[in-house]
Amino acid sequence: MALPAEIIQERLRAAVAEVCPEADLQTVQVRPCPDPKFGDYQAVAVMSLAKVRRVNPRQLASEVLARLNLQDLCSSVEVAGPGFINFRLRPEAVAAALAAAAEEPVPFVGRAAATRTVVVDFSSPNVAKPMHVGHIRSTILGDSLARALWRLGHRVITDNHLGDWGTQFGMLLLGWKRFLDPAALSRNAIAEMERLYKTVHAACQQDPALMEAARQELVALQGGDPENLAIWRQMTALSRAEFDRIYERLGVKFDFTLGESFYHPRLQALVDEFVRLGLARESEGAKVVFFDDLPDLKDTPLIIQKSDGxxxxxxxxxxxLAYRIETWHPDEILYVTDARQQLHFRQVFAAFRKWRPEAAHVKLVHVWFGSILGEDGKPFKTRSGDTVKLEDLLDEAEERALAVVTAKQPDLPEADRRRIARVVGIGAVKYADLLSNRQSDYVFSWDRMLSLTGNTAPYLQYAYARIASIFRKGGLTHEAARASVAHGFTLQTPEELALGRHLLDFGLVLQAVAEDYRPNYLCNYLYELAGRFTRFYETCPVLRAAEPERSHRLYLCEVTARVLQLGLDVLGVEVLEQM
Known part of the structure; x- marks a missing residue:
C-alpha cells in the first residue's frame, strides 16, 4: 500500500503538470512539515516554479490547489507564507496507513522510485598502523550511509581502500629485516610494526645512508623483489586480521577491500594517457594536471607523477575511479573522509571529468566530516597526548557501560552484564558520532553519550527495551499484535495520533539521510519518536485498557518498536530486549 505522502506527492505532481506543463516534476516533493502546528506535510517547489515563470507564488499555488483533490486523505490543504503548500492528514488516513504496515517487513519505507548503484568508499586505514580515533568517523558514517541506501532498495557496494602501498614500506621493510622482534610480532603484530616504523623513521632522520637503504628496499618492492613482496604480503595479512577484528566488534562489513597496491599496475599507463591527451604536462620534472579553465582550481594544479617518477x-x-566505473557501473560514488581532503577530491574529480567525459553521468561526492574534540575543545587525545587508538576507545566504552549496568543491576550474571555493556557501549560511541552534523567538530563526552536521558543511544535502546517489557508482562507476541489490526484499527487520543503521524515519516527521513548524506536526521527522528512514545505511554494505558483500545495500543507499541529497531540498525546500533 502506498503511503499518504507518496499519494499526495503523486497527485500534487499531476496538478502541477496541468498548470506548468514544462515543470520538472522530480523537483515537486512532499516532505514532513518542519512545524507540526502548520500541518503534517509540506511542499515548497511551487515557489521555485513561480520564480522561473515570474508569477506570484501564492497565486500559482492556489491554481495548483484548484486542480488537487485530496479529500480522502487530508482534512486541510492550505497555501501558507510565500507559497508553501501544507497538508494535514485525516486521522482515518493515518490509521489506515499504520494498519497496512502490519503486513510490511520494513514499515513506512517504500522502494525508491529509481534504484541506483552506489559505491561507498570508507574507513581506509593504513597497513602496519593501528586504527585510531580518526578512523571511527569514516567507518561509522560510511557504514550508516551504506545501510540507509540499502534499506531504500539501492544496490550498494562498499569498498575499504586500504593504504597498503607507498613510501612507508621502505622503512618498514628495512625495520623488519634489521630490528624485528618475532615474539612481539606474535603478541601484537600492529604494535610491533608501528614500533619498527618509528624506530627506522627516527634513525633515518639522523643517518642519510639509512634513508637511502630504506629507499632501495622500496625500489626493490616496487620492482617485484620476491623477498620484499613476501614480507609485504605478511604485513598486509597481519594488518587485515587486526582490522577485521575491530570491524567485527563494530558490526561493519565490506564487499571489497581493494588497497592501493591493487591499482599500482595501472598507474604508468594512466599518466601516459593523460600526457598523450594533453591533459597533463611536464613541470619541473613532474607530470601535472592544470585547471586553467576552472577558476576555483586555477592556482592548485594536481601532480600525478613526481619528478623522481x-x-x-x-x-x-x-x-x-576508472576501475570502479568500468567494473561496477555505478550511478554514484561516495568518498567518506575528513574535511582536510576537500581540495584533493575537488582536484581528482575535476581531473577525472577531463579524462573520462563519457562518465559524466556518474555522481562523485566527497562526504566530508569534522574532527573529534576532547572536552577541553582541543583535538581528542590520551592524557599523555598520544592519538587515541580505536581499540582502546572501544574497550573503554564497554568497561564504562559495564560499570553503569553493574550499578543498576548488580544481581545480573556477569556474562549478561558484559553482553549488555557491549551493546550499550559500542552503540553509545556510534550514536554520539552520528548525532552531530557531520561537517561540524564534536566534543567527545563519556558521561553524555552513556546517559539514559537525552538524545543518546542508551535512551533509545531503553525505549525499545521498555516496549519489549510490555509484551513480556502481557504474555503477548509481536505477531499477535500485528494480527489484531485485521479486525480494525483506530486512533482515539491526540497522543495516539501524534505518535502515528510521526511513524509514517520514517521512510521520508531515510530518503533525506540518503539525499544529504546526514544520518543525524535519523538520530533526531528516532529521539523524537521515543519522546512521542513516552507521552503516549504515560497518557494512554495499554495493558489495563479495555478492548478494542488495548489491541490498538499494543499494535502502536509494536510498530514503534519495529521502527526503533530498524532505525537504530541503519545507524549500526543494536537493541536489547532487557536493560
Missing part, C-alpha cells in the same frame, strides 16, 4: 594518492585515486 613516483606516483601519489592522486594517481591511485584516478585509477580507482
Amino acid at each position: 613516483a606516483f601519489n594518492y592522486a594517481t591511485t585515486d584516478l585509477a580507482t
Whole structure:
C-alpha cells in the first residue's frame, strides 16, 4: 500500500503538470512539515516554479490547489507564507496507513522510485598502523550511509581502500629485516610494526645512508623483489586480521577491500594517457594536471607523477575511479573522509571529468566530516597526548557501560552484564558520532553519550527495551499484535495520533539521510519518536485498557518498536530486549 505522502506527492505532481506543463516534476516533493502546528506535510517547489515563470507564488499555488483533490486523505490543504503548500492528514488516513504496515517487513519505507548503484568508499586505514580515533568517523558514517541506501532498495557496494602501498614500506621493510622482534610480532603484530616504523623513521632522520637503504628496499618492492613482496604480503595479512577484528566488534562489513597496491599496475599507463591527451604536462620534472579553465582550481594544479617518477594518492585515486566505473557501473560514488581532503577530491574529480567525459553521468561526492574534540575543545587525545587508538576507545566504552549496568543491576550474571555493556557501549560511541552534523567538530563526552536521558543511544535502546517489557508482562507476541489490526484499527487520543503521524515519516527521513548524506536526521527522528512514545505511554494505558483500545495500543507499541529497531540498525546500533 502506498503511503499518504507518496499519494499526495503523486497527485500534487499531476496538478502541477496541468498548470506548468514544462515543470520538472522530480523537483515537486512532499516532505514532513518542519512545524507540526502548520500541518503534517509540506511542499515548497511551487515557489521555485513561480520564480522561473515570474508569477506570484501564492497565486500559482492556489491554481495548483484548484486542480488537487485530496479529500480522502487530508482534512486541510492550505497555501501558507510565500507559497508553501501544507497538508494535514485525516486521522482515518493515518490509521489506515499504520494498519497496512502490519503486513510490511520494513514499515513506512517504500522502494525508491529509481534504484541506483552506489559505491561507498570508507574507513581506509593504513597497513602496519593501528586504527585510531580518526578512523571511527569514516567507518561509522560510511557504514550508516551504506545501510540507509540499502534499506531504500539501492544496490550498494562498499569498498575499504586500504593504504597498503607507498613510501612507508621502505622503512618498514628495512625495520623488519634489521630490528624485528618475532615474539612481539606474535603478541601484537600492529604494535610491533608501528614500533619498527618509528624506530627506522627516527634513525633515518639522523643517518642519510639509512634513508637511502630504506629507499632501495622500496625500489626493490616496487620492482617485484620476491623477498620484499613476501614480507609485504605478511604485513598486509597481519594488518587485515587486526582490522577485521575491530570491524567485527563494530558490526561493519565490506564487499571489497581493494588497497592501493591493487591499482599500482595501472598507474604508468594512466599518466601516459593523460600526457598523450594533453591533459597533463611536464613541470619541473613532474607530470601535472592544470585547471586553467576552472577558476576555483586555477592556482592548485594536481601532480600525478613526481619528478623522481613516483606516483601519489592522486594517481591511485584516478585509477580507482576508472576501475570502479568500468567494473561496477555505478550511478554514484561516495568518498567518506575528513574535511582536510576537500581540495584533493575537488582536484581528482575535476581531473577525472577531463579524462573520462563519457562518465559524466556518474555522481562523485566527497562526504566530508569534522574532527573529534576532547572536552577541553582541543583535538581528542590520551592524557599523555598520544592519538587515541580505536581499540582502546572501544574497550573503554564497554568497561564504562559495564560499570553503569553493574550499578543498576548488580544481581545480573556477569556474562549478561558484559553482553549488555557491549551493546550499550559500542552503540553509545556510534550514536554520539552520528548525532552531530557531520561537517561540524564534536566534543567527545563519556558521561553524555552513556546517559539514559537525552538524545543518546542508551535512551533509545531503553525505549525499545521498555516496549519489549510490555509484551513480556502481557504474555503477548509481536505477531499477535500485528494480527489484531485485521479486525480494525483506530486512533482515539491526540497522543495516539501524534505518535502515528510521526511513524509514517520514517521512510521520508531515510530518503533525506540518503539525499544529504546526514544520518543525524535519523538520530533526531528516532529521539523524537521515543519522546512521542513516552507521552503516549504515560497518557494512554495499554495493558489495563479495555478492548478494542488495548489491541490498538499494543499494535502502536509494536510498530514503534519495529521502527526503533530498524532505525537504530541503519545507524549500526543494536537493541536489547532487557536493560
